[in-house]
């Protein structure tokens with residue numbers, strides 16, 4: 001820790017009051033240097049489980065043969081595009097490869113500005129879309145001020161809020177008009193992870209998207225968190241809402257830990273962008289990254305991980321709801337597949353607000369060998385997002401330890 005603090009810039013943070021030093025990981029388990037294991041119910045990057053052998057093999061094999069960029073014609077990016085686009089609606093027929101979700105969102109912002117001629121964006125009020133300068137203005141979760149032309153709406157965390165959400169989007173569009181701002185796009189994470197997870201009712205995005213399109217804007221689905229089958233029934237979060245995005249951004253789990261990300265969109269839009277703009281990303285779409293991403297798609301299919309996410313997710317949410325029935329601190333359990341949020345209300349007896357309560361629970365769980373995180377405004381929602389290989393035995397362990405941690409505060 002002292003070496004890290006001395007050598008790495010003070011921009012870095014760790015998760016826990018007692019920072020965790022991890023040495024290796026396999027499947028749903030992470031191991032510290034004393035060999036103690038931790039159940040990983042937090043990390044959505046290793047979607048197939050940590051160090052999945054198929055991905056490791058694909059990376060090693062491709063590294064031996066060729067690793068170069070997209071200025072040459074090589075097989076891997078084209079094969080990845082074929083396989084990735086096959087998981088998306090046919091209208092979304094062109095891919096651009098990048099290295100991070102931030103780069104994908106930054107490019108989506110550039111494309112939507114260029115093709116609409118607008119500069120206005122609607123986002124949610126605790127959104128996170130990435131680390132670039134432009135995205136900082138679209139990421140109020142980090143405490144950043146909204147950028148010029150950026151308008152925020154509160155997502156419908158509870159089902160009953162769906163109509164209010166649609167009305168808020170309509171009001172935003174009116175405000176933009178009054179302010180003389182032309183709309184470029186609605187940009188949302190389709191599971192609203194940093195807002196605290198909003199999953200129901202399915203379809204609540206449809207009216208918002210319709211209004212944005214009518215005003216001349218695009219719909220950008222940020223699938224960095226919900227994508228790649230985590231939600232169980234659908235490969236992509238927007239599909240749960242039965243809406244068709246103009247642009248889709250993805251990253252995080254795409255390479256199971258290897259940096260690979262993408263922007264996918266309608267060819268017409270990208271053609272229009274490419275008339276005046278090029279996009280080159282040195283490592284985006286490199287052969288090894290593509291091999292890793294192809295292995296991820298293959299394993300999701302071959303190991304039936306979406307079905308497992310659906311079944312284990314169902315089981316986990318049912319157990320969490322039963323726990324909520326006997327635990328007044330839990331206000332709500334929501335999510336889809338293996339993306340679950342548990343909202344807390346605070347502990348009046350101990351005079352803890354929800355933020356403090358969740359912070360303590362996360363740290364107690366860490367001490368007991370279970371890793372989860374906090375999300376939502378003020379961190380009042382426990383975020384559960386394990387690898388999709390999570391089984392019932394892991395869900396049982398998580399819920400039992402959570403019950404103990406709630407008791408312990």
Ligand code: PMP
Pocket residue numbers: 099100101102103105128129130131189222224225251252
């Ligand atoms: N969009 C969402 C919804 C995210 O959660 C993140 C990362 N937390 C990003 C974009 C940015 O991705 P990256 O960190 O790979 O740049």
